[in-house]
Amino acid sequence: MKQKEVPQDKSNLESLNFRELCYAVDENGEYTTENSTGWDPKTIALDNAIKDIEERTALAKQKVLNDETSPVEYYMELHKMDLGILASYVGLWQWRVKRHFKPAVFNKLNNSTLQKYADVFDISIDELKHIENRPCK
Amino acid sequence: MQIDFSHKQSAHCENGVVSNLMRHRGFEVSEPMVFGIGSGLLFSYLPFLKVNHAPVFTYRVMPGIIFNRFAKRVGVKIKREKFKDPKVAKMRLDENLAKNNPVGLQVGVYHLPYFPEEYRFHFNAHNMVVYGQENGTYLISDPVMETVTTISDTDLEKVRFAKGAFAPKGHMYYPISFPEKLNLEKAIVKGIKQTCKDMTAPIPLVGVKAIYWVAKNIRKWPKKLGTKKANHYLGQIVRMQEEIGTGGGGFRYIYAAFLQEAAKILNNEKLKELSKEMTEIGDQWRDFALEASRIYKNRSAQTDAYNKVADQLEAISQREAVFFKKLKKAI
Structure with a gap:
């Protein structure tokens, strides 16, 4: 890549004054560095990845409202986690966390377990139990 | 208190921390040099491991390896500490800062407050330097940022004790002993040899064989996975290749810069030519x-479009296979 060809496309980084470093060759063929504001192919990839998470979160929310899963799954998706990451944050086995996805099991959880989840998601127990007005992104 | 520390932006965090810590001790080593000597370049495909609901593709070696190999090859000793108790971790950090010793930290990105929201995934192998502390706020030199920044003590504890894969466990590291003079020549040769060996390894999980394997799989994705998932996987490859940290072209440009610098140090014209070819390979990745x-x-x-990108990857795989054989002969 030539120094002049380092892409300066619009991206969500630009507004934050965050430019990353790229390696490119100058007119004499010598390597140098150049800051880039963004490149469309990867901006689109990132946007798609974020849309994917938003869709997963919206779906999880709907499932909670339909009483098909517990708010734990919704918050897990909201925080871009998967089962393994959430389990290691709350310090429980994965199968136990998965079990807590069942509304019937979740509703019987004691306060200390609920507090563990609330702490990880940085919310109160009340917010953990009631997600009606929570965002999808 | 604040240590006089010069911050220089880099493409990749681990190279950057090493390069900046070395400069602080009076050894000027560029980012590409650290990357090349540490044999950072790789390609690996691990379809049975999932990150963000897609397989793992990586263009570099595992976190921490670059610094370890670099240190061993130039004769620098590193001290590494991990902690169970966040209080002890903070205490040890403060002790080092009080001794005027800037340290490298491994951190998780998800809770990093100065990172753009879109980039905060559960990625736990980010690296930064702490060079001071003022009233509970730590002074940070994060190599991927243009300028230095700060972080509160509570946020620092969160990122140092992030959970999940590669959990940092407060990981702190710093060089403790240095050779009188850096012997780069030998280290460069060792670094190049290892990269050639890794890239041409006869197993499908790493190197040019892994690139070929991905190409083969891509052809099947649209039928096997459906449009949505196939596109998600393809997006994951591009993100791993071009996201903050690779310097463009999945580290191939940084490696070309390394070869150019190495050509001068070793007085080897062939490496200069090979640097040009690596740049072209980087362009192919772009x-x-x-x-x-x-x-x-x-x-x-x-399916046509998928076949087209698969063809491109196959061409890259073949070209890199020839390239690394030539590189091995050139040194």
Whole structure:
């Protein structure tokens, strides 16, 4: 890549004054560095990845409202986690966390377990139990 | 208190921390030099491991390896500490800062407050330097940022004790002993040899064989996985290749810069030519990313389009296979 060809496309980084470093060759063929504001192919990839998470979160929310899963799954998706990451944050086995996805099991959880989840998601127990007005992104 | 520390932006965090810590001790070593001597370049495909609901593709070696190899090859000793108790971790950090010793930290990105929201995933192998502390706020030199920044003590504890894969466990590291003079020549040769060996390894999980394997799989994705998932996987490849930290072209440009610098140090004209070729290979990776983005931008799953990007990857795989054989002979 030539120094002049380092892409300066619009991206969500630009507004934050965050430019990353790229390696490119100058007119004499010598390597140098150049800051880039963004490149469309990867901006689109990132946007798609974020849309994917938003869709997963919206779906999880709907499932909670339909009483098909517990708010734990919704918050897990909201925080871009998967089962393994959430389990290691709350310090429980994965199968136990998965079990807590069942509304019937979740509703019987004691306060200390609920507090563990609330702490990880940085919310109160009340917010953990009631997600009606929570965002999808 | 604040240590006089010069911050220099780099493409990749681990190279950057090493390069900046070395400069602080009076050894000027560029980012590409650290990357090349540490044999950072790789390609690996691990379809049975999932990150963000897609397989793992990586263009570099595992976190921490670059610094370890670099240190061993130039004769620097590093001290590494991990902690169970966040209080002890903070205490040890403060002790080092009080002794005027800037340290490297491994951190998770998800809770990093100065990072753009879109980039905060559960990625636990980010690196930064702490060079001071003022009233509970730590002074940070994060190599991927243009300037220095700060972080509160509570946020620092969160990122040092992030959970999940590669959990940092407060990991703190710093060089403790240095040779009188850095012997780069030998280290460069060792670094190049290892990269050639890794890239041409006879197993499908790493190197040029892994690139070929991905190409083969891509052809099957649209039928096997459906449009949505196939596009998501393709997006993951491009993100791993071009996201903050690779310097463009999946580290191939940084490696070309290393070869150019190495050519001067070793007085080897062949390396200069090979640097040019590595740049062209980097351009090929960029073309692949551009073509792939056309697929997931339009959300299409025409098998033709998938075959086209797979062809591009196959060509790259063949070219890199020849390239690393030539590179091995050149040193």
